[in-house]
Amino acid sequence: MLQEIEAVLIDLDGTIFKGKKLIPKADDAVAYLRSLGKRIAFVSNRGNLSQRMCHERLKEWRISVREEEIILSSTVTAEFLHVHYxxxxxxxxxxxxxxxxxxxxxxxxxxxxxxxxxxxxxxxxxxxxxxxxxxxxxxxxxxxxxxxxxxxxxxxxxxxxxxxxxxxxxxxxxxxxxxxxxLGKPSCFMVEAALRYLQVSPTKCLIIGDSIESDIRMGRMHGMKTALVLSGNAKRKLLDSLLEKERPDYIIDSIYDIVRLGEEAGQ
Amino acid sequence: MLQEIEAVLIDLDGTIFKGKKLIPKADDAVAYLRSLGKRIAFVSNRGNLSQRMCHERLKEWRISVREEEIILSSTVTAEFLHVHYxxxxxxxxxxxxxxxxxxxxxxxxxxxxxxxxxxxxxxxxxxxxxxxxxxxxxxxxxxxxxxxxxxxxxxxxxxxxxxxxxxxxxxxxxxxxxxxxxLGKPSCFMVEAALRYLQVSPTKCLIIGDSIESDIRMGRMHGMKTALVLSGNAKRKLLDSLLEKERPDYIIDSIYDIVRLGEEAGQ
The missing domain is CATH 3.40.50.1000 (HAD superfamily/HAD-like)
Known part of the structure; x- marks a missing residue:
């Protein structure tokens, strides 16, 4: 799952936290990706937080993250207006x-x-x-x-x-x-902001998120590998009705499963 | 009106034609702008015509125009998809x-x-x-x-x-x-496409159109001079209720008035 991957785009709501609660071991999953040397961008449709506010929240949960790794729809909206208007x-x-x-x-x-x-x-x-x-x-x-x-x-x-x-x-x-x-996911504005930061070809990226419509759709459209987590919006029973073109490459219960899968593969 | 102007952005529906009819002397107005050496872009929200189809229509009315001067919302939509998706x-x-x-x-x-x-x-x-x-x-x-x-x-x-x-x-x-x-006017996508073609600073541009909401708004937002024509959507009686920030620099009955105004000014 991670062998060919140089960078991971990680959704926040439903993937890292749910309301005011951290999703169990999401912090360990991020630390694991760091230990493998993967580049990381947190890509979220949250428009009501600033990068700074989101950074503080993630740090409270002891997630290792730098401010510039956080790409919110508020960030991308502000940048769009700055450039075009x-x-x-x-x-x-x-x-x-x-x-x-x-x-x-x-x-x-x-x-x-x-x-x-x-x-x-x-x-x-x-x-x-x-x-x-x-x-x-x-x-x-x-x-x-x-x-x-x-x-x-x-x-x-x-x-x-x-x-x-x-x-x-x-x-x-x-x-x-x-x-x-x-401006939010699945728009090109979000994915282009993430790729500008990551400096990685989309085919070397994995996106992990809980939304078929925003995370998986955005990843697929740009040739990324996609992993759907079931810790947020998407429910397992809905997966049977998914169209072939909407299907993620991986379906996992939560982001921590990448550690389990990685360790099974001997990474 | 035209002295400081290097390029003119001209709307089509309601400014050059109305349905299948040319607006009287719109062809002469375009010829006059050419005789002054102004650069011209026809910038229209028409998305149901291609550049080629629009070019043929304008040529039938003997309007002097090159295909690449025509920037339609269909053009800009196609270009946007080509670049981003x-x-x-x-x-x-x-x-x-x-x-x-x-x-x-x-x-x-x-x-x-x-x-x-x-x-x-x-x-x-x-x-x-x-x-x-x-x-x-x-x-x-x-x-x-x-x-x-x-x-x-x-x-x-x-x-x-x-x-x-x-x-x-x-x-x-x-x-x-x-x-x-x-994607259409007043979006930045339209104005940026026009300016890329014209290669002129927006402060040296005049936009002529019949819509306060698309033509005048787009021009004002980017620092262009703006001229509203009353040959299309906008009616004189509505102008009294216009907000100061929406007000065009010039209000003229039809595009041919630029010839009259220009000649009065001795151009």
């Missing part, structure tokens, strides 16, 4: 981490919704009616809409929770305007 | 021109909807229920959705007609999946 003003509907990430890329945050060229939507777990209304105002005053990702749900300690699609739905329904760009 | 297979919901443009960029067209990695949606004026259903099948089998543009209506001889938003609405409503990327 360097002078834009942005209003956000999302938790603070998105703002922090935008500022790291020198994106100007609008002081009032009316000023905004873009509304950027991400997960907003502390959202209020007022937050919705201010975002609505931004679009009413001409802001175009982009979203860090459009996941419908994410797995937390209590099962599934509403993800960014909920915030997008509210804004699209009330403004009659559409999101014009979604 | 070179091995993808595409199913289309749209008129034949989109397919021709995809093939010009060596994008593989899926033989069956089930094979497709992407469904690309554009205007489909000859659409049938079967076309909808095949596009639906593609998404049911895992195709991601992108759209050349998301305009709601376009002006033809009889007033407004349903544009791409209608096709998108049908597919999103029935599949529960969302369009993840819209």
């Amino acid at each position: 360097p002078f834009c003003k942005v209003w956000t509907l999302g938790d603070y981490g998105l703002q922090e990430e935008l500022q790291r890329y020198h994106i100007q945050l609008a002081r009032k919704p009316e000023e905004a060229d873009f509304l950027v939507i991400t997960l907003h777990e502390t959202m209020t009616y007022d937050d919705f209304n201010l975002a609505f105002q931004a679009v009413q005053h001409g802001a175009r809409i982009i979203a860090t990702n459009a996941d419908k749900t994410f797995p937390n300690e209590n099962g599934n929770a509403i993800d960014v699609a909920g915030m997008i739905g509210a804004i699209e329904a009330t403004t009659g305007r559409k999101v014009e760009l979604i | 070179p091995f993808c297979k595409v199913w289309t919901l749209g008129d034949y021109g989109l397919q021709e443009e995809l093939q010009r960029y060596h994008i593989q067209l899926a033989r069956k909807p089930e094979e497709a990695d992407f469904l690309v949606i554009t205007l489909h004026e000859t659409m049938t229920y079967d076309d909808f259903n095949l596009a639906f099948q593609a998404v049911q089998h895992g195709a991601r959705i992108i759209a050349t543009n998301a305009d709601k209506t376009f002006p033809n001889e009889n007033g407004n007609a349903i544009d791409v938003a209608g096709m998108i609405g049908a597919i999103e409503a029935t599949t529960g999946r969302k369009v993840e990327l819209i």
Whole structure:
């Protein structure tokens, strides 16, 4: 499984942690990949965290990780705006981490919704009616809409929770305007950011994640090896109905299985 | 108006033609810009024509134009897929021109909807229920959705007609999946394609078009001079309610007014 692999892209929610809990021995799995000398990028659709915030969270779980190894949809969104719309003003509907990430890329945050060229939507777990209304105002005053990702749900300690699609739905329904760009996995923006950091050909990469639609689809599209973990969104009983073209190369219960498989193979 | 300008970006529907009719003296206006030595790009959200088809149409109206000056949303969509997803297979919901443009960029067209990695949606004026259903099948089998543009209506001889938003609405409503990327104006993909061709700084460009939301917005966002024509979508009575940040630099009845204004200024 790992012999031909030089770099591993690792999803976070459902693969490394679930809500506030580390997935058992995910830390050991990462340490094992490091011991084999694999390059690593953590590639997550989380848009409500900044790289710094995510780094702190992973360090609390004693996962060995450098900030620049963390590629979030907030990171990629901020970088996209920095490159393509360097002078834009942005209003956000999302938790603070998105703002922090935008500022790291020198994106100007609008002081009032009316000023905004873009509304950027991400997960907003502390959202209020007022937050919705201010975002609505931004679009009413001409802001175009982009979203860090459009996941419908994410797995937390209590099962599934509403993800960014909920915030997008509210804004699209009330403004009659559409999101014009979604940057998260499986988009080329995420995979290209990861490959730029890793400096490895996609055929030498393994992607490990819990989502057929984002992780596996993105990996397959770019010629990577793919491993689906069953510790998050994907359930074993759904696998029978998978299309051939959607099938991952490996299906494992959790990321720690790569240690077991590696040791069985004598690595 | 034209003194500091080296290049002019010109919209098509509502600016050069309306349905099957040339807007009066639009051909003379283009000839006038040529006589002043301005570089020209025709930048249109039309995704159902290929560059070749659009070129033929413009030549019939005796507009002096080279194929490579024509930048359509079909062109930019094909180029985007070529650069970022070179091995993808595409199913289309749209008129034949989109397919021709995809093939010009060596994008593989899926033989069956089930094979497709992407469904690309554009205007489909000859659409049938079967076309909808095949596009639906593609998404049911895992195709991601992108759209050349998301305009709601376009002006033809009889007033407004349903544009791409209608096709998108049908597919999103029935599949529960969302369009993840819209490439047409005012996106950075269109303006960057035009500027790559023109090789001119945006501050030396004038954009002429009939849409506040696509033409004027795109021009303003990139620091171009902007001229709104009233020969298409935008109506004079709506201009009073325009926000300051949406206001074009010039408002003219039709593109031919640039000749009049230029001659008055002694150019």
